Amino acid sequence: MNTPEFSVIVTLGSDPDAMTATAESALGQSLRSVELVLVGDRTDADVRRTATLLTARHPDRVRVIDAPPEVRGPAVLRNLGLDAAHGRHVLVLDAGERLHAHALRNLLQAARRTDADLVAGRWTRLAGGGKQQGPHWQDALHARTRTLTDLAEAPELVTRDALVSGFCLRRDAMDRHALRHAEDLSRSEVHFGVRAALAARRITLVPNLIVTHRAPADHGGDLPALLEASGRIGLQLARRGLTGLRDARDRAFVVDHLLPLARSFLRLPRGERAELAAQAHARLTACIDPERWLDLPPDERICVALLAAGDADGVQAAAYALARPGTVVSPLAEHEGRIHWNAETAGFASTDLTELGHQHRPFKGLRLFNRLTRCAAEAGRLRLEGQIVLPLDKLPAAADVKVELELRLRGGKRVFRLPVDEAVHHGERLGWRLRVDPALLPVRGMSERIWDTRIVLTAGGDSALAEVFAEREVVGKGSRFPARPRLAGRLSADTWLPYATAGNHLAFELQACRRPARTLRRLTTYVTHFRPTRKARQLLKTLRKKRDRLHSGSVKTRVYNRLLVKLPVRRGSAVFEAHMGKAYGDSPRAVHEELRARGHRVDRRKVRPTWSYASSPTGFPDDAKLVRRWSWRYLWALARAEFWVDNQGFPHALAKPDHTTYLQTWHGSAYKRMGFDETRVRMQNTPQRDKLQRAVDRFDHFLVRSEHDVRTLAEAYRLPREKLLPVGYPRNDRLVAARAHDEREGRFPRPPLAARLGIPDHKKTVLYAPTFRGAPKDGRRHQLLLDVRRFTEEFGDECALLVRAHYMERAELPVCAPGTLFDVSDHHDVSELLCLADVLVTDYSSIMFDYALLDRPIVLFAPDLDAYAAERGSYFDLRERAPGPVAETEDELLRTLADLKPADAEHAERRREFAAEFGTHDDGGSARAVVDALFGRRDRA
Numbered sequence: 036m037n038t039p040e041f042s043v044i045v046t047l048g049s050d051p052d053a054m055t056a057t058a059e060s061a062l063g064q065s066l067r068s069v070e071l072v073l074v075g076d077r078t079d080a081d082v083r084r085t086a087t088l089l090t091a092r093h094p095d096r097v098r099v100i101d102a103p104p105e106v107r108g109p110a111v112l113r114n115l116g117l118d119a120a121h122g123r124h125v126l127v128l129d130a131g132e133r134l135h136a137h138a139l140r141n142l143l144q145a146a147r148r149t150d151a152d153l154v155a156g157r158w159t160r161l162a163g164g165g166k167q168q169g170p171h172w173q174d175a176l177h178a179r180t181r182t183l184t185d186l187a188e189a190p191e192l193v194t195r196d197a198l199v200s201g202f203c204l205r206r207d208a209m210d211r212h213a214l215r216h217a218e219d220l221s222r223s224e225v226h227f228g229v230r231a232a233l234a235a236r237r238i239t240l241v242p243n244l245i246v247t248h249r250a251p252a253d254h255g256g257d258l259p260a261l262l263e264a265s266g267r268i269g270l271q272l273a274r275r276g277l278t279g280l281r282d283a284r285d286r287a288f289v290v291d292h293l294l295p296l297a298r299s300f301l302r303l304p305r306g307e308r309a310e311l312a313a314q315a316h317a318r319l320t321a322c323i324d325p326e327r328w329l330d331l332p333p334d335e336r337i338c339v340a341l342l343a344a345g346d347a348d349g350v351q352a353a354a355y356a357l358a359r360p361g362t363v364v365s366p367l368a369e370h371e372g373r374i375h376w377n378a379e380t381a382g383f384a385s386t387d388l389t390e391l392g393h394q395h396r397p398f399k400g401l402r403l404f405n406r407l408t409r410c411a412a413e414a415g416r417l418r419l420e421g422q423i424v425l426p427l428d429k430l431p432a433a434a435d436v437k438v439e440l441e442l443r444l445r446g447g448k449r450v451f452r453l454p455v456d457e458a459v460h461h462g463e464r465l466g467w468r469l470r471v472d473p474a475l476l477p478v479r480g481m482s483e484r485i486w487d488t489r490i491v492l493t494a495g496g497d498s499a500l501a502e503v504f505a506e507r508e509v510v511g512k513g514s515r516f517p518a519r520p521r522l523a524g525r526l527s528a529d530t531w532l533p534y535a536t537a538g539n540h541l542a543f544e545l546q547a548c549r550r551p552a553r554t555l556r557r558l559t560t561y562v563t564h565f566r567p568t569r570k571a572r573q574l575l576k577t578l579r580k581k582r583d584r585l586h587s588g589s590v591k592t593r594v595y596n597r598l599l600v601k602l603p604v605r606r607g608s609a610v611f612e613a614h615m616g617k618a619y620g621d622s623p624r625a626v627h628e629e630l631r632a633r634g635h636r637v638d639r640r641k642v643r644p645t646w647s648y649a650s651s652p653t654g655f656p657d658d659a660k661l662v663r664r665w666s667w668r669y670l671w672a673l674a675r676a677e678f679w680v681d682n683q684g685f686p687h688a689l690a691k692p693d694h695t696t697y698l699q700t701w702h703g704s705a706y707k708r709m710g711f712d713e714t715r716v717r718m719q720n721t722p723q724r725d726k727l728q729r730a731v732d733r734f735d736h737f738l739v740r741s742e743h744d745v746r747t748l749a750e751a752y753r754l755p756r757e758k759l760l761p762v763g764y765p766r767n768d769r770l771v772a773a774r775a776h777d778e779r780e781g782r783f784p785r786p787p788l789a790a791r792l793g794i795p796d797h798k799k800t801v802l803y804a805p806t807f808r809g810a811p812k813d814g815r816r817h818q819l820l821l822d823v824r825r826f827t828e829e830f831g832d833e834c835a836l837l838v839r840a841h842y843m844e845r846a847e848l849p850v851c852a853p854g855t856l857f858d859v860s861d862h863h864d865v866s867e868l869l870c871l872a873d874v875l876v877t878d879y880s881s882i883m884f885d886y887a888l889l890d891r892p893i894v895l896f897a898p899d900l901d902a903y904a905a906e907r908g909s910y911f912d913l914r915e916r917a918p919g920p921v922a923e924t925e926d927e928l929l930r931t932l933a934d935l936k937p938a939d940a941e942h943a944e945r946r947r948e949f950a951a952e953f954g955t956h957d958d959g960g961s962a963r964a965v966v967d968a969l970f971g972r973r974d975r976a
Contacts, residue, residue, distance in 0.1 A: 042122030198228025316345030392850025703881025
């Protein structure tokens with residue numbers, strides 16, 4: 036046989052099926068120049084027999100290396116395989132791992148093309164449900180093919196466990212640098228990959244999947260070995276002067292290994308938790324600098340800190356808080372104005388939980404950690420005992436507290452409560468105990484099979500909730516109690532079983548254990564499963580599918596475009612929509628309110644408005660006629676309407692009937708490039724651009740505020756001038772009126788909205804309204820660029836911060852001191868918020884064009900200005916023409932807000948010029964002009 040291109044080395048392990056799957060994935064490669072080297076230590080006869088059969092079937096491609104009797108350990112076996120390999124490239128697999136069908140061909144092509152010593156691709160491991168899943172950081176690391184000569188270009192290769200699998204080495208480079216596995220390390224593969232990356236003169240990364248079916252991570256059992264291997268890697272990086280990579284690796288180790296280990300404490304028995312906590316306490320701080328976890332989010336940081344301290348129960352409670360954010364799991368303690376895990380840890384940075392805002396949470400709705408300490412049978416009854424954490428004296432000892440066990444039907448609405456027999460306040464905890472006869476629980480039958488539990492604390496009319504956290508070893512096995520359902524009695528079910536759910540909560544399951552109940556259940560199963568019933572169910576399922584098909588978007592679109600658009604017009608009918616049905620606001624609302632003020636009559640014409648809503652009718656006028664967006668009633672209304680009015684766009688796939696006049700009010704002047712000016716749109720194919728053009732061609736009238744809108748929006752959407760209505764935005768009539776009121780009577784009293792939100796009169800109101808940015812590229816949830824918690828800490832005494840997320844995004848706000856932070860993202864009409872705000876903080880949102888009409892301070896917080904302008908494009912230089920100061924760092928923003936008067940005075944004249952230029956036609960009468968122009972024309976008979 037000629038020298039093979041690849042030697043695939045497989046350590047045999049103890050599972051013949053796993054070894055066979057690995058061997059077949061190597062032998063079945065599309066690249067045929069592959070030899071398979073199987074290395075074993077003779078410990079398993081079945082594995083040895085299987086390896087012999089493989090050798091017999093493929094004598095020219097498979098070799099078996101027998102390790103000497105004294106050899107033990109996977110590192111030694113891998114080294115024997117490396118020594119015996121003949122291929123120009125080598126790749127090592129554990130039994131059970133499998134190569135993708137074209138893995139070796141892809142690796143070889145990359146190695147030849149780039150002359151790389153090491154070529155690496157993606158790998159996946161077994162996850163829950165038998166799925167294959169790779170770590171999220173691989174997406175960026177292997178986004179494209181690239182060749183490196185400096186590890187700084189892809190630090191994840193050594194900071195993460197990127198090179199434990201899915202890579203190959205050039206054989207001569209491996210021999211030149213004497214690369215072998217460290218035989219004194221049980222997790223030598225982690226160490227070997229980093230050594231190979233440090234030694235390679237050139238590394239190529241490919242986006243291809245190379246290895247699948249890696250074994251699930253065992254963070255607990257491998258902790259000592261992983262720490263030892265990671266510590267040795269850190270020393271090597273430090274010797275090479277790569278201290279930054281060493282620190283980054285330590286930080287990644289915390290995230291990739293220690294946090295998953297902490298999370299596993301929720302499902303581990305008490306003995307294993309104690310052992311792991313002891314191991315972590317003995318080794319962790321010696322191997323990983325505690326500075327590596329101080330910058331983690333506080334709920335994650337406390338998990339690792341308690342793990343390092345060896346506090347097994349504390350780690351379990353902190354992991355519960357990670358799984359259920361917002362739950363208070365420790366007593367907490369205040370120290371020098373900061374909140375810590377408990378009194379014993381007060382003062383340590385690693386236990387500082389101030390950022391979680393637990394100190395600001397009111398008792399009402401508080402979620403508390405409630406550990407079940409006893410669950411046992413006692414004289415035919417079930418005895419339950421538990422302890423609830425009471426943080427920061429949220430429940431004073433003298434309070435008249437009502438404590439009840441609540442049982443809630445899973446998947447249903449039925450709830451009932453049982454008062455506890457005894458509740459004892461112990462300062463930081465509330466102990467409770469209850470003896471219950473499950474036979475008396477008022478259930479109806481097997482249709483109400485599973486009931487979840489929680490403790491409800493009621494004090495002063497307010498309630499706090501505490502799910503019953505239950506460990507399997509506390510609940511135990513085999514504790515069963517008689518049941519007497521109200522319907523059919525014990526004929527339907529006869530036994531209650533308390534158990535710990537997969538989410539570690541106490542639940543009760545109703546079962547049929549005795550003969551009468553089992554017989555009735557078998558009979559019921561037979562009746563519901565014999566052939567006629569199965570046929571009936573199948574028929575119902577088919578009918579449901581047909582019904583769902585009739586209500587699908589594609590069917591609705593075809594029916595609308597082929598049939599409904601031919602219906603006769605309903606004179607005077609108008610369909611209004613704002614932000615795709617998500618709000619009753621913006622210019623469509625202003626037009627509608629002008630119509631209401633006129634009694635829905637314009638030039639003796641009766642106008643009949645209908646509003647669409649996307650998901651909830653909440654916030655729309657009680658007297659408004661509503662239709663749900665994309666319902667058949669919605670399509671019927673659109674097809675027969677004489678007028679369409681919206682600010683975003685009715686569904687693009689729906690044609691406008693010939694008898695309909697479409698007024699597009701739009702939703703703001705443009706700073707960023709729009710329509711056909713967008714790079715994204717220019718890169719689309721012709722059918723996609725034609726679809727956009729057809730949607731825009733439906734517009735009969737398009738509102739503009741100034742010549743800027745004509746040069747930007749109108750040209751970007753290829754709108755002829757005869758379709759433009761230069762009358763301004765109706766939504767801004769409110770702002771023009773508010774400015775006139777300010778100049779005439781001053782700012783007080785404030786609009787009624789301030790009282791409804793609960794904003795104190797003495798506080799200045801700052802509105803933060805960032806623009807739409809889309810989903811983050813790393814797949815995580817969108818985060819605000821402004822640290823609102825920091826803002827409230829610095830300005831909370833004098834300012835109330837209103838956060839208005841874009842209507843296509845959601846803001847995740849922290850818990851802050853009462854009266855300092857308000858989420859107004861769901862408020863229907865942003866104009867009301869603008870009239871209330873004393874200062875606007877935004878970035879590239881069109882809201883700045885509107886707010887400038889109020890002649891109040893505007894601050895632009897644009898930390899990514901250059902990147903955003905380069906990626907999205909802009910119509911003017913924001914720094915040169917901004918209506919207020921442009922802050923490009925958070926510190927700069929806070930300094931500007933702290934000393935706003937001088938900055939505002941400097942930009943006042945520019946702001947007025949900005950308002951005049953971009954709001955030329957916003958004169959306070961836009962709604963009136965629009966109604967006259969649209970509805971007051973000659974009769975269209």
